[in-house]
Amino acid sequence: MSSTQLSRRQMLIGVGTGAIGAGALAALAPAAALANEDGGGLIGAWDLSITQTSPTASPTIEGVAVFSPGGSLVTTDAGSPTAGLGTWTMKERGGFALKFLTWDFSNPSAVAKVVVKAAGTLAHDTISGPFTFDVFVGGTKVASGAGSVTGTRLKP
Numbered sequence: 001m002s003s004t005q006l007s008r009r010q011m012l013i014g015v016g017t018g019a020i021g022a023g024a025l026a027a028l029a030p031a032a033a034l035a036n037e038d039g040g041g042l043i044g045a046w047d048l049s050i051t052q053t054s055p056t057a058s059p060t061i062e063g064v065a066v067f068s069p070g071g072s073l074v075t076t077d078a079g080s081p082t083a084g085l086g087t088w089t090m091k092e093r094g095g096f097a098l099k100f101l102t103w104d105f106s107n108p109s110a111v112a113k114v115v116v117k118a119a120g121t122l123a124h125d126t127i128s129g130p131f132t133f134d135v136f137v138g139g140t141k142v143a144s145g146a147g148s149v150t151g152t153r154l155k156p
Helices: 002-014
Strands: 044-054 061-067 072-077 084-090 095-104 112-123 126-137 140-153
Touching: 072 095, 084 112, 112 140
Parallel strands: none
Antiparallel strands: 044 061, 044 140, 061 072, 072 084, 084 095, 095 112, 112 126, 126 140
């Protein structure tokens, strides 16, 4: 039992920490809200600093998120060997919401699916906001947590 708990704790530190900020998505935003003439907006790649605050605090790790036109999202972070795949939408006043899925294969007999939700704010070339995550093994929720993320636009 204790090795299972250790695997879950490692999973939360590794995969859960990589979660970026969130909320569920509903509709696609108009193109004008996504990117403006000078390259602003959410579309593009973002250099992230991700901090898990619960169930236990973890050191900040680095990650990348790519927001694509049409609402597709790809994420990765230094704490997880897998990519997250999901969707995003713009909200009012520079806000955005996202949801993505990622997997933890550290325990081959109990592969975990991690569902991350975030609600953030876009201001010029920075994003920030809180996120939550739920960890499922075999369809059963085994853990939850939260944290915060900040990011800056990656530029050539």
